[in-house]
Amino acid sequence: MTVGELVAAACGGSLRAAGRLLTLIEGPRRDEVLAALGPARGVRVVGVTGPPGAGKSTTVGALVGAYRARGLRVAVLAVDPSSPYSGGALLGDRIRMAAHATDPGVLIRSLATRGHLGGLAAAVPAAVRVLAALGHDLVLVETVGVGQSEIEIAAVADPAVVLLAPGAGDAVQAAKAGLLEVADLIVVNKADRDGAAQTVRDLRAETGAPVLTLVATAGEGLPELVEAIDGHERADTPERRAERAGAQILALAQTRLRAHPDLAGLAAGVAAGRLDPYAAVERLFGESGREAE
Ligand SMILES: Nc1nc2c(ncn2[C@@H]2O[C@H](COP(=O)(O)OP(=O)(O)OP(=O)(O)O)[C@@H](O)[C@H]2O)c(=O)[nH]1
Numbered sequence: 536m537t538v539g540e541l542v543a544a545a546c547g548g549s550l551r552a553a554g555r556l557l558t559l560i561e562g563p564r565r566d567e568v569l570a571a572l573g574p575a576r577g578v579r580v581v582g583v584t585g586p587p588g589a590g591k592s593t594t595v596g597a598l599v600g601a602y603r604a605r606g607l608r609v610a611v612l613a614v615d616p617s618s619p620y621s622g623g624a625l626l627g628d629r630i631r632m633a634a635h636a637t638d639p640g641v642l643i644r645s646l647a648t649r650g651h652l653g654g655l656a657a658a659v660p661a662a663v664r665v666l667a668a669l670g671h672d673l674v675l676v677e678t679v680g681v682g683q684s685e686i687e688i689a690a691v692a693d694p695a696v697v698l699l700a701p702g703a704g705d706a707v708q709a710a711k712a713g714l715l716e717v718a719d720l721i722v723v724n725k726a727d728r729d730g731a732a733q734t735v736r737d738l739r740a741e742t743g744a745p746v747l748t749l750v751a752t753a754g755e756g757l758p759e760l761v762e763a764i765d766g767h768e769r770a771d772t773p774e775r776r777a778e779r780a781g782a783q784i785l786a787l788a789q790t791r792l793r794a795h796p797d798l799a800g801l802a803a804g805v806a807a808g809r810l811d812p813y814a815a816v817e818r819l820f821g822e823s824g825r826e827a828e
Pocket of ligand 1 (some may be wrong): 674
């Protein structure tokens with residue numbers, strides 16, 4: 536099948552074709568697929584991130600249920616920055632979201648990011664474009680908050696929801712990792728556990744922001760979370776959209792620069808004193824960089 540035929544089949548409802556397109560955009564044929572999709576269509580992107588075990592998958596599953604009840608077509612992109620595997624990654628998440636596995640209005644997909652910096656930034660926007668073109672109304676991007684990835688998620692998600700479990704450890708780790716800085720919404724999940732109220736107080740003191748509570752397994756606090764997500768979207772402005780787009784462009788540019796074939800040679804030159812770093816940057820950007828000045 537050509538890419539055009541795949542797009543037509545996927546738009547006609549073929550999950551196989553949709554899966555194939557999502558695989559293609561992880562490789563060298565990404566631009567071909569994006570061109571075949573036609574003009575970009577707006578789609579809501581909600582990010583859910585947090586430390587391992589905070590309850591991200593359970594929460595995403597609950598959010599899928601809430602948005603399906605409104606009749607929206609929902610896609611879930613589960614991103615595991617530590618996994619080199621595509622497609623089959625995060626099997627556990629698929630199992631936890633089994634309630635939606637047979638619902639044709641829900642597409643659940645794992646994205647590998649091959650472990651390189653900027654991986655999430657490079658992979659997610661293209662996948663979101665595909666999902667939007669296929670008629671999804673909402674994309675939930677779930678990622679394990681373990682490093683660079685959660686900073687990058689803020690660039691594509693509106694809002695970025697940071698999920699923590701009760702206990703000082705999680706909150707302190709989240710603050711250290713820079714997770715709280717990128718959070719549009721902070722949620723303490725497992726609010727049925729001891730220490731939840733204290734964690735909420737700590738996070739409020741740390742961030743000065745409102746903190747939501749949730750029992751994802753029971754759906755307690757879910758309507759409030761959905762309301763907060765919707766409210767955040769209503770408050771979106773052209774300036775904020777431009778800011779997110781700018782952050783996305785920078786993250787992609789950084790990915791390209793890190794993979795630049797001349798980078799190692801230039802670094803060796805600077806280290807040996809043959810070249811100064813300013814000249815190295817000039818060479819890295821080549822003609823386009825010089826023209827821009
Ligand atoms: N008591 C309680 N347990 C919960 C709640 N939400 C999730 N859990 C449990 O916590 C465990 C981890 O939940 P997951 O949804 O897999 O968490 P995760 O953040 O996706 O975990 P990773 O995939 O390891 O990153 C599971 O056993 C859930 O059933 C909650 O609100 N209360």
